[in-house]
Amino acid sequence: MSRKKVYKAAEQFSSAFEIMPGTLSSACGIQMSSNREVLIDGCRGLLEYGDEKIRVNVGNGVVQLVGRGLEIKSLSYKAVVISGYILSVEFEM
């Protein structure tokens, strides 16, 4: 079974049992505390790191954070916490 099929089946299963989408698949989870801190779970690596722009690879796409004074508070296997003044979160899928 291809990865896409697995992904689709997981999505269907979670929608049938009203589980939050992405919980069963390997999709990334993003948790924000206001616009001051963001936790990206399922990060596959940093693509770009600067004070005003951070791009994070989340497997099936890229999450781009734009803001001021951005910094990585913590980076570990598959999770990154970014703090700063976040102006926008964009997805490139």
Add this chain to the structure above:
Amino acid sequence: MLFVKLVRILLGYVRVSVSGEHPERFLNLCANNGIAVWNVKRRDEMLLCSVFARDYKRIRRLRKRSRVRLRIRHRRGIPFVVHRYRYRKGIVVGALIFSLFLGFMPKLVWSVEVSGNERVSTAEILSVANEIGIKNGAKISSLDTENLRLDFLIKMPQLSWSAINIEGSRVTIDVRERLSPELVEDKSPCNLVATADGIITKVYVKKGSAAVKVGDAVRKGDVVALGTVEYGDLSTVLCHAMGEVYAQTDRKITVTVPLTETKLIPTGKNETRRVFQLFGVYLPLYLGSVKYDYTATASEKTLQSGEVVLPVSIIEAEFREVKKTTVKLSLDDAKKRAKTELKLLEAEQLKGAKIKKKSITFTETEDAIIITADYVCEENIATEKPLSIIE
């Protein structure tokens, strides 16, 4: 977050600056290799980040793959402090002793105090407390205050109530003394018997019936008054005989005074020796033992913090060397001494007796003088003796 910071300090971490073309690549490599990185900050072309001290060797290997240069900015945490002082074993030993002291000392009794006593001396109470295990250096956990309190009351009948309170490392023994109850008149039947041989001179019987009359001779132990009363109808009733029976008695006191006497004369050579005491354990602060004849006086200096007496003290003893010399007493001196001794014995043995006649004879031997005093006294010789019904 505080906990996380604590863990980082405990494990130790380094702040590293990463410079190169793609520092992001270095961060990704770290993440993929399970190396935690935090507080990543951008400074121009350089990244500043923190990693655990134990991971530093691993990131040095990743440096080549990501083509960056690493520089340690500073080191933080306990492992670095320990490393700095690794050759100073004294600090470790001191810290260990200190923590042992801190951990162990609160479990022991530091001082025992007594309150509420008026007639019974504190020293007496403390010695009984010591006997039942309440003493400096005793383990607090082994003190069962309720049982000890009862034990304490059994051993000290002059107390009516006691409480043993433990406040931290201090034990307070609170006591109440027994109020002596009024003596209840003894009403059990008894006779009056003579305490000495003699000739009866006066008979005063307040209760019971006299068994002797003036002029009778009695021996020690003879009944002088009966605890029975006979009535006209020939019935006999037992009673508690009371009264005074005076008799003329002969007494003799002998005092022997040796003519030679051993005196201790100080030679002027003094020595002070100290003993350190901690929780009842005595550590001598000197070597060897005193080899000459001596008289010694000891004083104790106890460490005190405010009102709290600490179980640490230094006992200082002063040893004064003495020489034993034999002094010969003159005959007059010996007689004088014998007379004063006789007076003391007289006051003690003939208490309450009226001396009617006294004759003193001196006997001299080679090395002593013996003084013999013969007395004719008038004294109360009646004493109570319980009457056995079976007899």
